[in-house]
Amino acid sequence: MKKILLFAAILVAFSTQAQDYWTEYATSQPAASTGMRSISIVNDNVAWLSNSCGTTGCATIRRYSLTLDGGLTWTTNAIDLGAAAANLEIANICGVSATTAFASVFPKAAGAVGGVWKTTDSGATWNRQATASYNGADGASFCNLVHFWDENNGVTMGDPSDGNFEIYTTTNGGTNWTRVANGSIPLFIDPQEYGLTNQFHVTGNTIWIGTTFGRILKSTDKGLTWTVSQSPIPDFGGGINGSESGDLAFTSESNGILQTSDYQLFNTTDGGATWNSVVWAGFLRNFGVSEIPGGVDHYVSVGEDLDGAIRGSSYSIDGGLNWVNINDNPDTTYVDGGVIAFLNSNTGFASGFSTSAVVGGIFKWNGNPIKLSNDTFGNGQLFTASPNPTSGELRLSGANIANVLVYDVVGKQVAASNYSGLNVVDFNMASLNSGVYMVKVTNTQGNSSTIKVVRQ
Numbered sequence: 001m002k003k004i005l006l007f008a009a010i011l012v013a014f015s016t017q018a019q020d021y022w023t024e025y026a027t028s029q030p031a032a033s034t035g036m037r038s039i040s041i042v043n044d045n046v047a048w049l050s051n052s053c054g055t056t057g058c059a060t061i062r063r064y065s066l067t068l069d070g071g072l073t074w075t076t077n078a079i080d081l082g083a084a085a086a087n088l089e090i091a092n093i094c095g096v097s098a099t100t101a102f103a104s105v106f107p108k109a110a111g112a113v114g115g116v117w118k119t120t121d122s123g124a125t126w127n128r129q130a131t132a133s134y135n136g137a138d139g140a141s142f143c144n145l146v147h148f149w150d151e152n153n154g155v156t157m158g159d160p161s162d163g164n165f166e167i168y169t170t171t172n173g174g175t176n177w178t179r180v181a182n183g184s185i186p187l188f189i190d191p192q193e194y195g196l197t198n199q200f201h202v203t204g205n206t207i208w209i210g211t212t213f214g215r216i217l218k219s220t221d222k223g224l225t226w227t228v229s230q231s232p233i234p235d236f237g238g239g240i241n242g243s244e245s246g247d248l249a250f251t252s253e254s255n256g257i258l259q260t261s262d263y264q265l266f267n268t269t270d271g272g273a274t275w276n277s278v279v280w281a282g283f284l285r286n287f288g289v290s291e292i293p294g295g296v297d298h299y300v301s302v303g304e305d306l307d308g309a310i311r312g313s314s315y316s317i318d319g320g321l322n323w324v325n326i327n328d329n330p331d332t333t334y335v336d337g338g339v340i341a342f343l344n345s346n347t348g349f350a351s352g353f354s355t356s357a358v359v360g361g362i363f364k365w366n367g368n369p370i371k372l373s374n375d376t377f378g379n380g381q382l383f384t385a386s387p388n389p390t391s392g393e394l395r396l397s398g399a400n401i402a403n404v405l406v407y408d409v410v411g412k413q414v415a416a417s418n419y420s421g422l423n424v425v426d427f428n429m430a431s432l433n434s435g436v437y438m439v440k441v442t443n444t445q446g447n448s449s450t451i452k453v454v455r456q
Helices: none
Strands: 022-026 034-041 047-053 063-067 075-078 088-095 101-107 115-119 143-148 154-161 164-170 200-203 206-210 215-219 227-230 246-250 256-260 265-268 288-291 299-304 311-316 322-325 340-342 348-351 361-365 384-386 393-407 413-428 435-443 448-455
Touching: 034 340, 034 348, 034 361, 047 088, 088 143, 115 143, 143 200, 143 206, 200 246, 206 246, 246 288, 256 288, 288 340, 299 340, 299 348, 413 435
Parallel strands: 034 088
Antiparallel strands: 022 361, 034 047, 047 063, 063 075, 088 101, 101 115, 101 143, 143 154, 154 164, 200 206, 206 215, 215 227, 246 256, 256 265, 288 299, 299 311, 311 322, 340 348, 348 361, 384 393, 393 413, 393 435, 435 448
16 A cells, blocks of 8 residues: 655744745635645746645645746646546646646556646646556556656656556657666565655756655666665655655755654765764754755755644754744744745745635745855854864854854764853864864854854
8 A cells, every 4th residue: 555645745044034934825725724745846936836635534636726926826726637537646746837837646546547747738738648658567557756857858757567666757848758677777675665756856967766665766867767775764754664754855966864754864965875864953843844956055844843733944054953943033924834845045935725715825935035154143143263164273253152062064063162151262173083064153142053164
C-alpha cells in the first residue's frame, strides 16, 4: 500500500521589521479548508498551485490555482482528467509559463491509469501525454512527480514497475517521452520501496528524489542517468519504515539540508552523498523547508514548533544552525500549511488553507529586504569580527557580549566562552583546524547572531 506524503512537505535581518514577512491571500477555492500539495513558481508574476483536501475525510480535490500578478489574485478551476477522473488524483503541478503547465497524476484504484497531463491554455483544458505511458504490465505504475526545466526539457518519475523505477524524460515539451533504461537507474532494494508524491527537490540541472527506504535517487543531467545514496532517515514519508517524514532543500548542487517531521536536521556538502547531523538552536519546524536561491546557507522552515502546539515559519541564515521564529516577529497571522517554495529572495509562497473563496489559502512573501550579511544582533546592535579570515586571534566587537559559541561546518560545537557583558572580546581560534566556522555571539539581553569565520 502506498501512503501519499501529505506534507512534502531567509535570509533577513535579525532585527524586527515593521512590515510582516508573510501576507495571506485567497486562492479562490469554492470549498473551505482547501490546502495544496505543490507550489510551482515560474517567475515573479506567475505561479501554479496544485490544490488538495486540507482536512481528514473530505473528498478528493482535483483543482489548480494560477496567479499572473505575483500572488495578489488567483484564478482556479477543476482539472479535467476525463472519464476516469474519479479514480485519479494530482501529485504535483509544474508550470513553465502563464499558459503551459504539467500535472503528474496517480491512480487511486486498481485498473486506473495515471501519468502526465498538459495544459497550454492556462488550465482550461488538460490532455494526457500518452508516451509517458504509466501502464506497466505488472499493474504497479504510479506517477509521483513531474518537473520541467523549461518548456521542452522535463522528467517524470514513478514507482517500480516492470523491473525498476518508472522514469521518463522529454526534450520536446512532452510530445515524446522516453523511458530511462534500467541500466541508468539504481535498482530498488525492496518490493515496498516507492517514491512519494511531490517528494523531490531541483537545483540547476540536478534533481533529488526521496524513497520509502530513506534512499535518495539523484540525477545531474535532467533525468537521463541516476545514482543513489542512503540518507540518515529510514523513510521519506511512506509509512513503510517508520511514521516520520523528511524534506530536502539545496542552496547549490553541493550544499543542502534534510529536515524531518520529528525535528531532526542534517546537512550535506557533497550533493547528498553523505550527511551529518546538525545541532540546531532556536525554532526549527517540521513540515516543509525551502532554500532561498541566490543566498548561501539560507533556508525557511514551515510547520509546528517543537511542542507541536503552534504552526508557523522560521528562518536560518547559517545553514540551519540557528532558526529564528517569524511568528510574532513580527507576523501575527501565522503560516499554517506545510508546503513552501522560493524563486529568489523577493518571491516566495507558503501554503495555507482556504476559509472561503475570498479568504485564505496562500501566504506570499512580502519581499522584505534580504540582508546579505549576518552581522546584527536581534535588537539591531552591531557587532564585527576581525580579521576575517583569521590565523587565530579573532576580535569580536559589540554591545554587552555575554557568550561566544563556535561550530564547525557539520554543526558540532568546538569552542565556547562566557563573558560579563563586554563590548570587545578577543577570542582565540588558534587551536582549531583550518576551515570554515560559525561563530554565534549572544549579548546579556539574550539577543544573538552568527557570523561565518574562516580560520586560515
